[in-house]
Amino acid sequence: MLDLFVVKWIFAFSPILTVLVLMIFKNWSGSRAGAAGWFVSLIAATFVFGAHPVLIAYSQAKGALLSLNVLYIIWAALLLYNVVNETGAIQAIGIGIQRFSGDKSIQILIFGWIFSSFLQGVAGYGVPIAVVAPLLVGLGFSPVVAVAVPAIGHSWSVTFGSMGASFQALMAVSGLDAAYLAPWSATLLGITTFLCGICAVHVYGGWKMTRHSLIAILVIGTAMAGTQYILAVSGMWTLGGFGASLVGLCSGLAVAKLKIYNQVPPSQTKSEMGLGWALSAYFILIVVVSSGVMIPPVKAFLGQARLTLAFPEIITLNGWITQAGKGKAINIFGHGGALLLYATLIGYFVYRSKGFYHSHALKTILLKTIKSGVPTSLGIVSMVCFAMIMDHCGMIVILAEGVSRVFGSFYPLVSPWIGLLGAFMTGSNTNSNVVFGVLQQETAQLAGLGAGLILAAQTTGGALGSMIAPAKILVGCSTVGLSGKEGPVLKATLQYGLIITGIVGILTMLFSFIR
């Protein structure tokens, strides 16, 4: 009986193992590995777990609904980023920050910790490392440090960054709402805010510089972690990473004026665009999202059109039952992605009216958005769809039962490592949540643990995985002339990633006793 369970567990694990092996050892992209995982799950589901064509059909429809929920935000976030970047505003924001302090530790914190998190808040998908690394090289940091610092520094903001795409994915696959998931997620990610700040400074200046930066880390970290928590638990989780880093920017610029951080004169470089205009699209975003989330009549008006499908009860040939119910609903005009689109359109017309675009800007914006959006989307859809096949055949429950049997009550120690593994292999917190979210939820329930805490550990591990994901390190290295020499960067980020994840595991274990 036990042997049969082990065999089934191995088959259930085979799609995930396929993705892992192909991405880590064969260097496949997320989209290619995701498609391979889809094939393996289809074969295992059909020949071992009793799947039939109708079951696969329904599971793929559910997968497409879930994917659309996540892609809505991803595409809108990418469009907003390109609308802003095409004006030269991102560079202007960087130059504007640089004028505040000549202190190296403050520059590391402002660029590598806060500004990279701000970029994660508005774009994500490797943009923070790709934009900040060249800026740090320009300030005189070595290329390895220039890539490692933003890779470590922005990780805490990944879950609630990109307009909350990763958090949206966690909610979508678990079927749990933001009110249940946000408090623990914001708590664990809030703690990692400080740890990421400490490690970002340590990777450059060791313990001496870390001690020098401690006041700044405490002040800015408290501002960012606190803001993220408030936004996440008050229903504005789409603005969690963005709002926190914006408050972080303000507090960082204020801290930079302290005497201990003002011994070296700041840069006098000026950009063509003022900081106010550069940030204007993001101010518009705050107004639009706040109105769409916090003003009940606006929220009700936008929430009138919802796309969803009703699914019948589905039974495998082996007798596994998936209950009848509605798929994930898409709030067409009130979705986070829709709010982002409104802000993007207004931002575009504002910039255009001020003459910040060249004649073919719109075409460039659309082409850049498609070029970066399509590969990411292929990876997400294929992974979501194979996760749905696994879910409808009971494969995830078998995986969860196996993990629960092995680790039992010590499972909280392991949960962030699973999230980290998922992000490492897929290069994405969102994909990690999609692939492992249900597994973590089922395991938590079997072990009698709170799903909210375990899923928070999952997404925190997934966020931390961003600093060690080869896909992201590759992007950063390519922008500072380190292509083909990613090893030293990965070595630097790996040790910090493992230490912070270990701390999160211990904290999750402790919180599981007191929840």
Add this chain to the structure above:
Amino acid sequence: MDSFLKRHSTKLKSTALILMLVIPFLLYAAALHGSILQVKLLMAILIVTMLFVMKNG
């Protein structure tokens, strides 16, 4: 063949993405109406699309 795939890479990937998002809904409609033949046909198209993504994604 390889040069064709390289030349039209972005368009083909975009088409694959659209197929991956549209076919599931057609599968849903076919399954709901109990048309197993249509389900199998659409599954075959989805499998070919996934094969393309696995090779060129």
